[in-house]
Amino acid sequence: MNSDAKKTLKKLVIAVPLMFAFGFALVPLYDVFCEVTGINGKVFQSDYEDELLTDNGRPLAIQFISTNNENMPWVFEPSEKVMKISTGEYYTATFYVKNTTNKKMVAQAVPSVAPSNAAAHLKKLECFCFEQQELMPGEEALLPVKLLVSNELPKNIKNIIMSYTIFDITDYNDEPMASHEMNMEH
Amino acid sequence: MSAVIENHHDDHHHGPAKGLTRWLYTTNHKDIGTLYLWFSFAMFLIGGAMAMVIRAELFQPGMQIVEPEFYNQMITLHGLIMIFGGVMPAFVGLANWLVPMMIGAPDMALPRMNNLSFWILPFAFFILLSSLFMEGGAPNFGWTFYAPLSTTYAPPSVTFFIFSVHIMGASSIMGAINVVVTIMNMRAPGVGLMKMPLFVWSWLITAYLLIAVMPVLAGAVTMMLMDIHFGTSFFNAAGGGDPVLFQHIFWFFGHPEVYIMILPAFGIVSHIIETFSRKQLFGYSSMVWAMLSIAILSFVVWAHHMFTVGLPLAAELFFMWATMLIAVPTGVKVFNWIATMFRGSITFETPMLFACAFVVLFTLGGFSGLMLAITPADFQYHDTYFVVAHFHYVLVPGAIFSIMAAVYYWIPKWCGNMYDERLGKLHFWLSFTGVNVTFFPQHFIGLAGMPRRYPDYALQFADWNMVSTVGAFLFGVSQLLFLFIVVKTVMGGKKATDQVWEGARGLEWTVASPAPYHTFTTPPKID
Numbered sequence: 001m002n003s004d005a006k007k008t009l010k011k012l013v014i015a016v017p018l019m020f021a022f023g024f025a026l027v028p029l030y031d032v033f034c035e036v037t038g039i040n041g042k043v044f045q046s047d048y049e050d051e052l053l054t055d056n057g058r059p060l061a062i063q064f065i066s067t068n069n070e071n072m073p074w075v076f077e078p079s080e081k082v083m084k085i086s087t088g089e090y091y092t093a094t095f096y097v098k099n100t101t102n103k104k105m106v107a108q109a110v111p112s113v114a115p116s117n118a119a120a121h122l123k124k125l126e127c128f129c130f131e132q133q134e135l136m137p138g139e140e141a142l143l144p145v146k147l148l149v150s151n152e153l154p155k156n157i158k159n160i161i162m163s164y165t166i167f168d169i170t171d172y173n174d175e176p177m178a179s180h181e182m183n184m185e186h
Numbered sequence: 187m188s189a190v191i192e193n194h195h196d197d198h199h200h201g202p203a204k205g206l207t208r209w210l211y212t213t214n215h216k217d218i219g220t221l222y223l224w225f226s227f228a229m230f231l232i233g234g235a236m237a238m239v240i241r242a243e244l245f246q247p248g249m250q251i252v253e254p255e256f257y258n259q260m261i262t263l264h265g266l267i268m269i270f271g272g273v274m275p276a277f278v279g280l281a282n283w284l285v286p287m288m289i290g291a292p293d294m295a296l297p298r299m300n301n302l303s304f305w306i307l308p309f310a311f312f313i314l315l316s317s318l319f320m321e322g323g324a325p326n327f328g329w330t331f332y333a334p335l336s337t338t339y340a341p342p343s344v345t346f347f348i349f350s351v352h353i354m355g356a357s358s359i360m361g362a363i364n365v366v367v368t369i370m371n372m373r374a375p376g377v378g379l380m381k382m383p384l385f386v387w388s389w390l391i392t393a394y395l396l397i398a399v400m401p402v403l404a405g406a407v408t409m410m411l412m413d414i415h416f417g418t419s420f421f422n423a424a425g426g427g428d429p430v431l432f433q434h435i436f437w438f439f440g441h442p443e444v445y446i447m448i449l450p451a452f453g454i455v456s457h458i459i460e461t462f463s464r465k466q467l468f469g470y471s472s473m474v475w476a477m478l479s480i481a482i483l484s485f486v487v488w489a490h491h492m493f494t495v496g497l498p499l500a501a502e503l504f505f506m507w508a509t510m511l512i513a514v515p516t517g518v519k520v521f522n523w524i525a526t527m528f529r530g531s532i533t534f535e536t537p538m539l540f541a542c543a544f545v546v547l548f549t550l551g552g553f554s555g556l557m558l559a560i561t562p563a564d565f566q567y568h569d570t571y572f573v574v575a576h577f578h579y580v581l582v583p584g585a586i587f588s589i590m591a592a593v594y595y596w597i598p599k600w601c602g603n604m605y606d607e608r609l610g611k612l613h614f615w616l617s618f619t620g621v622n623v624t625f626f627p628q629h630f631i632g633l634a635g636m637p638r639r640y641p642d643y644a645l646q647f648a649d650w651n652m653v654s655t656v657g658a659f660l661f662g663v664s665q666l667l668f669l670f671i672v673v674k675t676v677m678g679g680k681k682a683t684d685q686v687w688e689g690a691r692g693l694e695w696t697v698a699s700p701a702p703y704h705t706f707t708t709p710p711k712i713d
Binding site: 002004005008009012013015016017018019020021022023024026027030037069070110116165167168169 | 402
């Protein structure tokens with residue numbers, strides 16, 4: 001084999017692990033892409049949004065959907081299925097949870113907002129989805145989410161759906177990975 | 187080293203070793219090409235037998251022959267074996283036989299790696315097939331192995347599946363590296379890049395695609411392995427992962443992969459149409475540019491497989507338009523093939539019959555692909571038999587017809603004997619009829635809403651499914667005729683001339699028939 005062929009070979013052999021690594025790089029890139037574009041309806045915690053408060057808000061319906069992931073046995077449902085609100089005001093909605101098992105469990109709710117272009121205008125000042133929930137056997141709780149929808153919300157959106165899926169993370173709880181993934185909002 | 191340019195002096199130079207070790211230890215590109223081709227033929231028959239199980243079950247509504255669990259294993263293995271065991275090794279085998287002879291090189295650039303890349307393949311498929319006999323059965327999650335079906339809900343044999351995919355990937359990557367190094371560095375003086383035969387061009391591009399995406403596939407199955415065994419959560423939502431991410435990574439590999447399975451076919455068909463039209467190929471450079479554009483576009487269209495996962499509107503529009511854009515270079519190629527035939531003095535020997543069927547039926551498959559690319563329509567077509575009809579039209583009368591055409595076209599060069607033309611034509615017409623009777627009705631039942639990957643179906647789909655099964659068995663049985671024809675040709679037959687076909691051009695037709703064990707040990711002179 002001549003030296004040119006060796007050069008070609010070297011380049012190709014380097015390309016293979018690079019593409020392998022690229023496959024793994026797609027994982028954080030995918031998160032970054034979703035975060036930048038907001039397309040997967042993720043809403044992050046905001047601080048005070050008093051500058052968005054207004055008295056001339058327009059009416060809006062917020063629907064709440066709760067889902068239990070896989071074998072999650074807890075009772076998990078919104079206190080109200082639909083809340084009539086007005087943009088530019090603070091509201092607090094609650095979700096009812098109960099640990100129906102006889103062991104201590106830790107849960108994490110993962111939120112999503114539809115339509116996705118509403119996500120940027122929905123401000124959550126407080127949300128149970130920002131923290132893990134630890135419930136004793138048979139314990140129940142009302143979990144709050146404090147929110148405000150900016151008046152900038154596109155006019156054609158008259159209805160926002162906030163969906164929460166609750167996961168059993170009891171087994172993941174010790175691992176730093178789980179808490180890192182769950183507390184990435186700012 | 188003699189100064190003589192012709193090669194037939196090399197005939198007695200030294201021949202192949204004798205016995206089994208010839209095949210185990212061989213580093214000769216022709217031997218390895220032969221191994222690849224026979225291996226892919228064996229896999230084609232095994233994967234075909236699985237297709238027969240599937241079609242037999244679907245002959246009538248209701249559960250007839252197999253258990254639903256076994257049916258799922260059949261659809262998974264059928265897909266994996268036909269793609270990674272049938273089509274891809276067949277093209278690598280053709281590349282091994284033809285690329286060195288077409289560019290006037292004595293062998294592949296890395297002959298030992300060539301041996302390795304072939305000989306790990308049987309192990310990969312042994313592992314995959316052995317999972318049929320394991321507790322919990324073989325993989326049953328479809329060839330696309332979407333997580334979490336292939337992680338959280340997979341049978342224990344999934345680990346063996348993952349390793350076999352790793353081995354197949356390593357084999358493909360080594361094969362591709364070999365092809366690139368050979369083509370970039372071992373062309374005879376005078377064979378410039380834009381003078382290379384189109385099959386060589388098609389394989390150069392295919393090899394780059396392989397090097398780019400097979401490692402990504404390896405990454406995807408490695409992530410699965412880690413999710414299953416090492417407690418990571420790449421695709422597990424409960425641990426902060428995302429199942430849709432799997433589909434993005436998989437189709438980032440998967441879409442270039444479908445072009446890996448069709449670009450070499452473009453090269454083959456170009457040669458055959460040119461030869462039997464007795465004209466120079468129309469639009470050589472546009473053919474090269476078309477293949478390059480298709481290859482580049484293949485990296486930005488993957489999400490058209492996932493229109494229904496809930497992509498934002500902007501992404502759906504982008505992937506729809508990008509996908510449709512691929513029709514342009516593909517249209518250029520079809521136009522060029524037809525323009526080559528235009529006013530040619532055409533004869534329809536078996537390779538030409540397969541090539542013409544390729545042009546017509548591949549275009550048909552392309553059209554149904556365009557229909558699927560229309561995002562709003564795809565919500566109706568997604569995961570129905572319309573999709574099944576689409577990709578079988580581009581893969582069976584597309585990729586596989588091109589491989590059969592290539593075998594008929596080059597087999598006189600490989601073994602020195604002409605195949606039986608009457609049997610060859612019979613094989614073509616049986617296959618042509620079988621393929622259309624099998625897959626055309628699947629368009630209808632798909633549009634009517636029959637979902638894919640179920641062992642049972644609603645009564646209104648019964649008639650067309652019965653027709654489809656009859657066609658499938660016709661197609662399946664005719665492949666045994668193909669096996670007979672190939673064996674018969676290898677054993678004997680009318681001696682082939684060196685040029686074989688009246689209109690054949692290219693360096694491979696200048697060497698003796700059968701091609702001597704070593705060709706072009708001194709580079710040929712190119713005018």
